[in-house]
Amino acid sequence: MAEPIFRRLCIIGIGLIGSSVARVAKARGDIADVVVATDANAEHLERARELGFADVVEADTGAAVEACDAVMLSVPVGAIGAVMQRIAPHLAPGCIVTDTGSTKGSVIRDILPHLPAGVHLVPGHPMAGTEFSGPDAGFAELFQGRFCILTPPEGTDPATVKKVAEIWRRAGSTVEFMDAATHDKVVAIVSHLPHLIAFTICSTADDLAQETREAVLKYAASGFRDFTRIAASDVDMWRDVFLNNREAVLEMLARFTEDSQAFGRAIRWGQREYIEDRIRRGRKIRRGLIERKQA
Amino acid sequence: MAEPIFRRLCIIGIGLIGSSVARVAKARGDIADVVVATDANAEHLERARELGFADVVEADTGAAVEACDAVMLSVPVGAIGAVMQRIAPHLAPGCIVTDTGSTKGSVIRDILPHLPAGVHLVPGHPMAGTEFSGPDAGFAELFQGRFCILTPPEGTDPATVKKVAEIWRRAGSTVEFMDAATHDKVVAIVSHLPHLIAFTICSTADDLAQETREAVLKYAASGFRDFTRIAASDVDMWRDVFLNNREAVLEMLARFTEDSQAFGRAIRWGQREYIEDRIRRGRKIRRGLIERKQA
Numbered sequence: 126m127a128e129p130i131f132r133r134l135c136i137i138g139i140g141l142i143g144s145s146v147a148r149v150a151k152a153r154g155d156i157a158d159v160v161v162a163t164d165a166n167a168e169h170l171e172r173a174r175e176l177g178f179a180d181v182v183e184a185d186t187g188a189a190v191e192a193c194d195a196v197m198l199s200v201p202v203g204a205i206g207a208v209m210q211r212i213a214p215h216l217a218p219g220c221i222v223t224d225t226g227s228t229k230g231s232v233i234r235d236i237l238p239h240l241p242a243g244v245h246l247v248p249g250h251p252m253a254g255t256e257f258s259g260p261d262a263g264f265a266e267l268f269q270g271r272f273c274i275l276t277p278p279e280g281t282d283p284a285t286v287k288k289v290a291e292i293w294r295r296a297g298s299t300v301e302f303m304d305a306a307t308h309d310k311v312v313a314i315v316s317h318l319p320h321l322i323a324f325t326i327c328s329t330a331d332d333l334a335q336e337t338r339e340a341v342l343k344y345a346a347s348g349f350r351d352f353t354r355i356a357a358s359d360v361d362m363w364r365d366v367f368l369n370n371r372e373a374v375l376e377m378l379a380r381f382t383e384d385s386q387a388f389g390r391a392i393r394w395g396q397r398e399y400i401e402d403r404i405r406r407g408r409k410i411r412r413g414l415i416e417r418k419q420a
Numbered sequence: 421m422a423e424p425i426f427r428r429l430c431i432i433g434i435g436l437i438g439s440s441v442a443r444v445a446k447a448r449g450d451i452a453d454v455v456v457a458t459d460a461n462a463e464h465l466e467r468a469r470e471l472g473f474a475d476v477v478e479a480d481t482g483a484a485v486e487a488c489d490a491v492m493l494s495v496p497v498g499a500i501g502a503v504m505q506r507i508a509p510h511l512a513p514g515c516i517v518t519d520t521g522s523t524k525g526s527v528i529r530d531i532l533p534h535l536p537a538g539v540h541l542v543p544g545h546p547m548a549g550t551e552f553s554g555p556d557a558g559f560a561e562l563f564q565g566r567f568c569i570l571t572p573p574e575g576t577d578p579a580t581v582k583k584v585a586e587i588w589r590r591a592g593s594t595v596e597f598m599d600a601a602t603h604d605k606v607v608a609i610v611s612h613l614p615h616l617i618a619f620t621i622c623s624t625a626d627d628l629a630q631e632t633r634e635a636v637l638k639y640a641a642s643g644f645r646d647f648t649r650i651a652a653s654d655v656d657m658w659r660d661v662f663l664n665n666r667e668a669v670l671e672m673l674a675r676f677t678e679d680s681q682a683f684g685r686a687i688r689w690g691q692r693e694y695i696e697d698r699i700r701r702g703r704k705i706r707r708g709l710i711e712r713k714q715a
Contacts, residue, residue: 252639272639303635311635314625315644322617325680327702330609332675340598340606342708344547344567349610350709360703364695367687377624378684382677384627385620389673392662400662404655407622413637414645 130291131157131195131221137186137208139164139173140359141254142225143199144263147178149296152265156295163189164260165200172260187215195221195288198236202226203365206235218243223289225251227312227362229276229305231369237278245282247289250274250308251298258359269297276305313373317366318381320358321374425586426452426490426516432481432503434459434468435654436549437520438494439558442473444591447560451590458484459555460495467555482510490583493519493531498660501530513538518584520546522607522657524571524600526664532573540577542584545569545603546593547611553654564592571600608668612661613676615653616669 134150134157136143143162150156162179163186164170173182183189190196190212198205205226216222222244226232232248240246253271255262273293277286290300303311326349330341341349367374391399429445429452431438438457445451457474458481459465468477478484485491485507493500500521511517517539521527527543535541548566550557568588572581585595598606621644625636636644662669686694 274639301638307632307635310628310632311639314621314628314632315636315640319621319644321683322621322680324698324702325683326609326614326617326676327705328698329672329676329679331701331705332679333605333609337602337605337609340602341610342705343596344569344606345610345709349614358699358703360696360699363699364692367695368690368692371687374687375684378680380627381621381624382680384624385617385673385677388616388620389670392666392669395663397659397663400659401655403619403623404653404658406626407619408653408655410622410626410637414640 127155129155129158133159133193134195135161135190135193136197138200139260141258141262144260145267148265169260190215198224201361201365202228202369209236209239213239216244221245221285223247227366228370229308245285248276271298273298274301309373313377317374318377422450424450424453428454428488429490430456430485430488431492433495434555436553436557439555440562443560464555485510490516496656496660497521497523497664504531504534508534511539516540516580518542522661523665524603540580543571566593568593569596604668608672612669613672
């Protein structure tokens with residue numbers, strides 16, 4: 126077994142992602158000697174004790190991070206600033222703070238003002254998940270074969286970046302580096318906008334007249350069904366994602382709306398070639414994904 | 421084996437759907453004594469001969485339908501009027517004409533003017549498909565466990581409706597009846613709008629600056645990947661669907677656009693409760709689908 130990366134790793138927030146990190150750390154043994162788990166939700170703490178995926182389960186957030194050389198924030202991104210403020214006085218000098226949030230600009234914006242001198246920040250985003258949430262939903266293999274994007278601000282100590290990257294490599298992921306602004310644009314189009322669309326189309330269907338709505342549920346073809354798979358997601362997490370990646374999501378929504386209105390106009394005016402071109406471009410992107418083995 | 425429903429069934433258009441009907445008819449033997457296949461595409465005819473899923477492969481559409489007691493039009497819905505005009509003089513008295521198009525109002529509109537006296541029309545829509553197309557893509561099990569919607573105009577002879585319904589029941593589908601206008605609204609929201617959105621989001625991504633576009637392909641998370649699965653579809657078929665279900669698609673696009681703009685506005689103004697409500701409604705619809713075993 127390789128030397129553990131950290132002596133004592135505290136995971137704050139033990140939902141799907143946080144509890145999966147705890148599980149893979151426990152299973153491998155070479156991520157941290159000791160894994161501490163804490164959560165604002167008392168039921169989560171109780172489940173953590175029952176499921177046994179952490180060495181220490183601690184209700185007090187401040188006490189949980191004490192003497193840790195690494196702290197991973199795995200809470201909805203809207204809560205990260207408050208959690209950081211709460212733990213700041215308890216962080217040991219030299220401690221590395223990282224996170225698993227789906228937005229990176231807002232995380233850096235919310236953490237930096239509270240970051241004590243001598244404490245390092247390496248923001249991260251494991252691109253993994255399921256449609257389930259909570260401590261029972263996690264599993265040690267969640268990150269295998271997935272990407273994890275790290276967005277260390279300029280000037281971050283390379284040694285700390287290397288350690289955080291190593292967590293994800295040992296969990297089975299490929300680690301990539303990007304600046305926070307690029308990250309936020311990319312996830313806005315590959316993930317946040319598709320979720321916004323999926324949530325919306327469900328509401329649109331739900332608002333239809335009773336008779337049509339019943340038929341919609343009955344005949345949901347694969348198209349609509351794929352959308353609703355996306356839509357079965359954690360409320361707090363997704364509310365915070367939209368609110369904390371606002372500019373990029375609104376920009377992508379605006380671009381998408383222009384394009385869908387142009388598509389609608391082509392349908393209204395019978396512009397066959399425009400419609401065919403849009404369909405062909407969809408197929409081209411699809412082929413691109415297959416070639417990259419992402420499909 | 422049950423008595424075959426028809427003596428001689430001609431399938432016009434042997435792509436994914438048409439060739440799958442031929443295959444299940446061949447495999448069961450109780451749908452028609454003789455299956456005739458025809459197609460405007462010479463390569464499709466050649467493949468039909470090689471694959472052997474029809475008893476007779478006939479290049480001339482008029483000759484193909486002669487002496488048939490049933491004809492199934494399985495061509496893109498935009499071609500149905502022209503095909504009907506071409507075959508009308510060759511149809512035997514008492515023949516039943518059916519189709520497999522994804523739009524039903526336009527099919528009735530385009531067929532009725534050419535329908536000879538004594539020939540029956542029973543429009544149909546098997547709600548089955550894959551992301552592949554062409555005679556090689558078909559398979560006998562395609563319709564198993566799926567719905568097939570029939571939209572016979574008022575006054576249609578119930579005996580002919582029963583025979584067409586029996587094709588789909590023997591192919592493994594559950595048959596439902598609906599008027600054409602309701603059908604077109606339902607498929608607009610469960611299938612046509614999701615495809616329009618999927619084609620559009622691929623174009624939107626393709627229009628991004630080179631650097632972001634490359635990253636999009638690399639990091640396509642499950643959200644975007646599900647969309648591109650929908651988007652890998654036949655160009656002619658989907659162009660015709662949009663053009664021939666224009667009113668319903670534009671109505672559903674307008675409703676969806678209003679709803680997505682309202683969602684965007686809530687993000688801009690930080691309306692947490694509005695966003696949470698949208699996410700919850702998505703989850704509710706998702707649960708509805710699971711309860712109906714459609715998910």
